[in-house]
Amino acid sequence: MEILMSVVVGILFMSATYLMLSKSLLRIIVGTAILSHGAHLLILTMGGLKKGAAPLLGEAASSYTDPLPQALILTAIVIAFGVTAFFLVLAYRAYQELGTDNMDKLRGNEGND
């Protein structure tokens, strides 16, 4: 299972990279969102996908899944969400002010370098 998940994570990273290399701002943000999905799944996979009960003591099982990666991912999801939301509003404001979402046109001031 971990091997399959590693491949899936690789695919997520691949499409994220491809999207981030495009010139449309919205696609770049979609790319970052996919990248964070890939990273979260990678953390979960590397923690081991051995079967066991959910990490709730009420289950009274003999073995539980590792709770630590889950806590880490939860933190990461929230932070990724905050950053994505900020980026989206930033992109929205950039559209409003500059009238373009083409990264090739967003190059700073010419002659100011």
Add this chain to the structure above:
Amino acid sequence: MSLLHLAIISPFLLAILVPIAYKLFRQIHTGWFVLPLPILLFSYFISYLSITSDQQSVTESFSWIPALGIDFTAKVDGLGLLFALLITGIGSLVVLYSIYYLDKNKEKLNTFYVYLLLFMGAMLGVVLSDNLIVLYTFWEFTSFSSFLLIGYWYHREKSRYGAQKSMIITVFGGLSMLGGIILLYLMTGTFSISEIIAGSDEIFSHSLFVPALLCFLLGAFTKSAQFPFHIWLPDAMEAPTPVSAYLHSATMVKAGIYLVARMSPVFAEHSLWLWLIAGFGITTLFWGSFSAVKQTDLKAILAFSTVSQLGMIMSLLGIGAAALHFETVEDSYFTVATTAAVFHLINHATFKGSLFMVAGIVDHETGTRDIRKLGGLMNFMPITFTLAIIGTFSMAGLPPFNGFLSKEMFFTGMVRVLEMDIFNLDTWGLLFPVFAWVASVFTFIYSMVLVFRTFTGKFQPEQLEKKPHEAPFGMLISPIILASLVIIIGFFPNIISNTLISPAQAAIMPVEGYKYDTHIYFWHGFTPELFMTLGVITLGVLLFISLPKWRRVYDLFPEKLALNRFYDSGLSGIQRGAYRFTKWYMNGSIRNYLVYIFTFFIITLLSVLFMKDAFKFDASNVSAIRFSEIVLALVIGVGSITILFVKSRLTSIILLGAVGYTVALFFVIFRAPDLALTQLVIETISVALFLLCFYHLPQIKDEERMPFKATNAVISIGVGLVVTLIAFSAYSNKSPNSIAQYYIENTYEKAAGKNMVNVILVDFRGFDTMFEITVLAIAALGIFGMIKLRLGGGKKNENK
């Protein structure tokens, strides 16, 4: 801190007081406040003569940074004292001269004397320091104060150019010398020159010995304007003439000579030392004298002449080092070269100082230094003319002046090279006397040009800005004193041989308990040297008379090969190259930078993975696959790839949502209920935000499919592959131990909770959560600020 230390730093202390004196006493020329110090120092250093004449030395130590072995150790021995006397003696005369040369109403005298005092103190520090780091500190101080003095008239572009050039070249050499100092420290473990000399036999075969030697020589050659680093010196002539006389003839340019002489006991055993110093010296000698003849500016002639004479002293030091290769230094036939080097060092300081002052007087009284405009000044300025005759004849090596004696000894040293049977000198050695002789002919020619083109010939009053007349007496005092020294040393050379020359020589070639006999004879008999001098005079006179006829020779020399051109184009080439390179890789496109970053990521990680043999694939530890998992994996894989190919952005947002919900489903089947919950909620909000953003777009007219780019594809596949391979290897190398067991056991026992993930988030690792809340708060505030704050006027494209 002893009196000696105080003497070294006293110029620095006085430099602090100079601006105050300048402000308070505007009626009195500031130079008068400065003048007593060098005179006082000169008399103080004279008192050491009795000690050094007996080959003794005085060492005073003052702790500076003892933890690093850096102590301000001052040592006065023959060599250091010789230089200290030159610095303070000529320093006094230059200060006196500058009082009459610089106008107290037109010039900023406070800065001038501050810089000059800084230089004087730095130079004293260089020659009297026994610690290499302290020596280096003072060494850079000389570069720095020389830079300030060359750029004294900073409103002139040529001054700034000359100052920058000298700074670049001398600091380049200074830094290389610092490298040499560090290499020596690595070999010996001490910065003290005396201790390094004492242990110099052991480092001879060390692998760092040759690099250290080269580093030191680079420092010495750049400072002393040796070929091909001499190019800064002619441009340094933009400085006021007292500065040229002091720094660029008598003292700073001899710092490199001092360094070579000082380090001779360490390095001279090596044949490279002899060859490089003698070779570069003789090349500089020839090139400097050859170039001097074509100059038309008095100070430029003197600058090239300085270059040439420094080359001569340098080559003599190199040849003198050969004496160390023979059994007994005591009776060595070859030490005469070192004696000649020290003797000429003194002579050059006297006559070159006076000649610069003469050039300054001519400039001051006529308004020009161009020899094409000058002529026939003899009748107007008889005293200056006499001084010029004495200086130039000494420089040309004519009797009865001191230059004659040192030139004879120079020829003696060079002729004796023929008899050396070491380092192939018996074959190549012939070049030395030949080059020396030809260079002396050129020296003779430019000396004659200097004096006769200026003071005899046709007087051209229409070319001159002022009506020429004799200089004020005060301006003449210093050159008169120097010229008298030229004559006195010329007639009675032995008054300095035992007091100054042999102690200095003992410092250059220390032999325990031996006193060098440096008696200088006026008349050697009919030796080859005498005939060489006669030949120089005969050919020199002939060539000087016919100079207008063969002057064209210099036009044949292609200007393209000139070293200045090489320096200028090199410097601007570096600037252009750096600009183009930056322009090329910093092109402002985010995509380009991402390409660099991803490419670097792929190359580094893949190469480390396979070069370090870290890749591992081990499927024994993995868990079983269920059908549902395969389906979800397919959905997520296909979904994320489809995003790349859809045309509409709306579709891609929906596909992103699909991927996110599938991730939530994965969390469900991998037994992470909290994660699944959060993921579902957050994915919903995110997709809503994306849609909001999409809705507010100012009419995307041409929605199109992402254009396919092969580089992007290769890079993204590479990134995916690297991540997968690293995941394989990391999982295959997984350490079985996890700290999870602790949380499982203690969640209820110690933290009174049953949901382990939540207990970890708020109890065991609560700090993470606190700052994660901060992140959310900052994001929320940031979004609010972005939307509300419209400093740029805003609303340009809103609701189009």
